[in-house]
Amino acid sequence: MRIFKWSAFAVAALLIGAAAAELSLGRWFSQDPLDRLGLDRDLAQVVDARGLYPGAQAFVLRHDHWGFRGGGDNPAGIAVLTLGGMATYQPLLPEDQTWQQVMRRQFQINGRRDVTIANGGSRSQDTAAMLKALRDWLAHVPDLHPRFILAHVGQDEGRSEDFAGVQSIDLLRSDFGAALVNQAVGRFPAETERFAKDYPLLRRHSGLYRWWQKHFPPRPDADATPELHLRIAPAAAHWTDTASHPLPPDVGAMDAYRSRLKTLADEIHAMGAVPVFITAIRGDFKRQGGKVLGLVRDSGANGLDEYNALEQFNAATRAVCREQGLLCLDLAGEVPFEPNDFYDYVHMGPAGAEKIGRWLYGKLAGLV
Secondary structure, three states: OHHHHHHHHHHHHHHHHHHHHHHHHOOOOOOOHHHHOOOOOOEEEEEEOOOOOOOOOEEEEEEOOOOOEOOOOOHHHEEEEEEEOHHHHOOOOOHHHOHHHHHHHHHHHOOOOOOEEEEOOOOOOOHHHHHHHHHHHHHHOOOOOOOEEEEEOOOOOOHHHHHOOOOOOOOOOOHHHHHHHHHHOOOOOOHHHHHHHHOHHHHHHOHHHHHHHHHOOOOHHHHOOOOOOOOOOHHHOOEEOOOOOOOOOOHHHHHHHHHHHHHHHHHHHHOOOEEEEEOOOOOOEEEEOOEEEEEOOOOOOOHHHHHHHHHHHHHHHHHHHHHHOOEEEOHHHHOOOOHHHEOOOOOEOHHHHHHHHHHHHHHHOOOO
């Protein structure tokens, strides 16, 4: 009986101590605006990219104290901030293979070690989500005064509507869209991290969880669990110059998109930064012999349909830049890509990211 009492006392003391530590270290009742958002901060998780592209391995995906991918840089030193969806976030590429880091290395090679580039991309970050990010997230990052904000626009338009009703920034780090992203484009952490993925509030707010990550960080070799993923096999691909599901232009959607671009540019200017819009690209169409060819699929829209839909947004982006005197970097119109540059219909592998990073450096080297 005495042993039972002492055991019960020890367990109770342990629980009380854990609760006290959690209240002390956690963010449950924090009034910091960043703590009240759905951002991944001070977190690391294992991502397994094996089989997606040549040389792919499991790696640790990190978010810094301010919510940026990788990072750890002082916000005051950030010269270029990038916004956009999965093509900007690149969660299935290791940090050093993202186009932001390729770009940063080019600056360093050419003697500009002062140019720090932050990755503010995330899943499903369309222009509506970018506006929310500027107002609800980036405005509260102390000493953040980038000289340029690069917005990779057009590709994810309408995706943030999939998460209507959630807190504004929750849709930027969208655990709410986990099932959708997992089926379509995503790959999530290994078993050791799944508890945190299933309970995102604990991952974001728990002080004990962050303490555990700091002292026992995830290891790619031990924690990786490969999963299936939809990939392009270029050698087996069939291409067509005929759309299978042609759609008329959506005038209302384009007008709303152009309006958001103008507002986005105005709010970036208000931050003291130069807005730069980058047009969008996909991997299921290509240019050949003066034609655009689309990847044939078993059902539904083919790659040419996707090109026609995306080109409406890219044309609108170019038009707004001309009308407003904005800097537009026409990735879609100027850079030739090959199917091997992508690991699926939409997302760049290391080869594609290398092309983007080098091209962007060439465009911005004399400006930053």
